[in-house]
Amino acid sequence: MSNDSSFPKLVFEAVRKIPCGFVSAYGDIAIAAGRPRAARIVGYTLHRNDDPVETPCHRVVFKDGSLASGYVFGGAGVQREILEKEGVIFTPEGKVDMKKCRFLP
DNA sequence: TGTGTGACGATCG
DNA sequence: GCGATCGCCACAC
Numbered sequence: 001m002s003n004d005s006s007f008p009k010l011v012f013e014a015v016r017k018i019p020c021g022f023v024s025a026y027g028d029i030a031i032a033a034g035r036p037r038a039a040r041i042v043g044y045t046l047h048r049n050d051d052p053v054e055t056p057c058h059r060v061v062f063k064d065g066s067l068a069s070g071y072v073f074g075g076a077g078v079q080r081e082i083l084e085k086e087g088v089i090f091t092p093e094g095k096v097d098m099k100k101c102r103f104l105p
Numbered sequence: 106t107g108t109g110t111g112a113c114g115a116t117c118g
Numbered sequence: 119g120c121g122a123t124c125g126c127c128a129c130a131c
């Protein structure tokens with residue numbers, strides 16, 4: 001019953017709820033955190049990433065399905081490999097198949 | 106205390 | 119259809 005209504009905390013919890021093989025968009029996380037128009041804050045909050053171990057930020061992508069820029073796990077393109085290993089479907093364009101792998105809370 | 110910036114998203118022109 | 123701009127809120131200085 002940790003009713004901490006801190007936005008960052010809600011973001012982290014929402015991201016953790018993303019099942020293996022699925023991804024969510026920044027906007028979706030923002031909605032889950034109670035700030036439907038604060039997608040930027042989600043990105044900024046995840047960038048701060050208070051818990052990188054418990055928070056699979058690599059499962060959070062653009063609504064377009066593109067992966068986040070400026071940050072990748074261990075190297076450019078590795079983030080995509082991680083998602084593929086988790087069962088996420090990728091398109092020839094190098095984006096996530098949001099139609100099948102978008103996790104809606 | 107106030108201003109600026111930022112892993113985005115949607116709308117306007 | 120594409121480019122540019124605004125809005126959103128949190129955090130650093």
